[in-house]
Amino acid sequence: MSETLLEARGVGKRFGALVAASDINFRLGIGARHALIGPNGAGKTTFINLLTGVLTPTQGQVFLNGDDVTAVAQAERVKRGLARTFQINRLFRGLSVLENVYIPVSEQLGAAPTMFKPAGRRKDVIDASMNLLEMLHLQDVAARKISELPYGRQRLVEIAIALGLAPKVLLLDEPAAGVPSSESHIILDAVARLPKEIAVLIIEHDMDLVFRFADRITVLVGGKIFAEGTPKEIAGNPDVRAVYLGQAAHG
Ligand SMILES: Nc1ncnc2c1ncn2[C@@H]1O[C@H](COP(=O)(O)OP(=O)(O)OP(=O)(O)O)[C@@H](O)[C@H]1O
DSSP states (O other), rough: OEEEEEEEEEEEEEEEEEEEEEEEEEEEEOOOEEEEOOOOTTSSSHHHHHHHHHHSSSEEEEEETTEEEETHHHHHHTTTTTTEOOOOOOOOOOOOOHHHHHHHHHHHOOOOOOSSTTOOOOOHHHHHHHHHHHHOOOOOGGTTTTGGGGHHHHHHHHHHHHHHHHEEEEEEOTTTTTTTTTTHHHHHHHHHHOTTSEEEEEEEEEEHHHHHOOOOEEEEETTTTEEEEOHHHTOOOOHHHIIIIIHHHOO
């Protein structure tokens, strides 16, 4: 495998008596296109929260760029190149698309707004923000308020915000959740166009998206890794079909 950017070694999480994640070993290398799938309650979001520092593991360690970040705060992990989107969107609904993206980009370029330099004025930040919006085909709605956009486009703005943090690793938690099927192709197209140098881990129930996007798939069941392999291996694995894919196809 290529150089490891993000690694979990024997990671686990208990909530009281409930074991939400147990002994997870996982690696994400440069340029990875990796999907994490599994039934509801399998521990996928818990695992992402452990990787990003929202939760502290009760077992094991997390490494970012070879450094042990198990005890490192979430914001510091973002600074070190780990960005994510959430299952439920967290946008500023009353602000425009450009204003939402301006915020992380200004942080990244060291141009965070101050009393003397109000937000929205720096040309370099606006240019960089517009480049991101173009990458996600959002340039035409840059001036629109989030609340005026169809839900699929709102989800793309979340991806633009995460990219605005200039990540080396991007974790996408169900980017197509809640998006009507008539719009879901725009999410699929956007994730397919993400810059190759960014390693991507996606949690998604839409198997069409997963199998088109991923070159590697991990199946989580009951907080444990149930199977890992290429899309072909996973699709052809009868145990995976029994516990998840059959169910996903019908659900
Ligand atoms: N903060 C918490 N406190 C207690 N239990 C939790 C907490 N977060 C998650 N859990 C439990 O941990 C288990 C794993 O949940 P998690 O949300 O990680 O699953 P998931 O695979 O992401 O599910 P889904 O596909 O439905 O989003 C579930 O039984 C859930 O109820």
